[in-house]
Amino acid sequence: MKNIKAISIDLDDTLWPVEPVIRLAEKRLHDWLDSYCPDVTEGYSIDDLRKLRVTVAEAHPERTHDLTWMRRHILKRVLREYGYGDEHLETAFEVFFAARHEVTLYDDVLPGLTALASRYPLACLSNGNADVNRIGLNGHFRFSLSAREVGQPKPHRAMFDEACRRFELQPHEVLHVGDHPVQDIDGAADAGLRTVWLNRNGASFSGNRAPDGEVASLAELVELL
Ligand SMILES: [Mg+2]
Known part of the structure; x- marks a missing residue:
């Protein structure tokens, strides 16, 4: 990509x-x-x-x-x-x-984030209220945005627009990765971002905007990029 x-x-x-x-x-x-x-x-x-x-x-x-x-x-x-x-x-x-915050990370997450963060600035965008500081993942992310802070949940474009503003990049220069066909893929595509659908369970895509890429793990995402 x-x-x-x-x-x-x-x-x-x-x-x-x-x-x-x-x-x-x-x-x-x-x-x-x-x-x-x-x-x-x-x-x-x-x-x-x-x-x-x-x-x-x-x-x-x-x-x-x-x-x-x-x-x-x-x-x-x-x-x-x-x-x-x-x-x-x-x-x-x-x-x-x-x-x-007592989450169990998927096995590919720590090596995946480490590899990605060595090549790109990363941000996390969540509709939930998890705090990456409390999970110890904050070192991988330049910043984090939540629906609570931004005032609108994904798929609304507000969080994606704010991410581009904070990265100081155009939407087409930013890739959004997530599991949810509508909140992540449709939302990011509608805001002009590129998209990769993280499909860990072999589901069929149920959103409206076909993702630019599809992977089953962050390891596959590193390969794709
Ligand atoms: Mg999700």
Whole structure:
């Protein structure tokens, strides 16, 4: 792939599987609530708390891209319901947030990022609330952008535009890599970036914009470039 001058990379399900780490974090939070606010867990199972996300999303559609706000809002609501104050909110959220960073990287990620970062400036662009500093991956990235900071989630072009601005490059000089056909590939293509779809599981592409390349691992991406 010619004339690529920088690469932006998605996080969840691109560098690590997200579902297991969210389940772990929800379990740790629920266990903590069980110990310190047991009446809350009598009222709310893990699934009940999950379902509250739908209710809160419907009530606050303008905040659904901010997963930290969503999770804190739900926690605050259930804690207050049982008479607990904000001092519990901070600790409980931190229990969740710490566990949310106990990710298991795909095997190809560390060698892949090392190889890519030696040739290109890298950035990470995520709709989620993972912090690469807390995972120890920040050394590979020039900067990181989240939907929370930018105010719009992918596939909206805001994060892609901001990435190009921060790289000081034209969109066609930037390659975006991610697992999601719509959020990553359609979104980046619509903003004028080049795209590589990271398809780890042999799925068929379900987006509207055919990616410029398709790989099954970061090792394959290094080869492709
Ligand atoms: Mg993803």
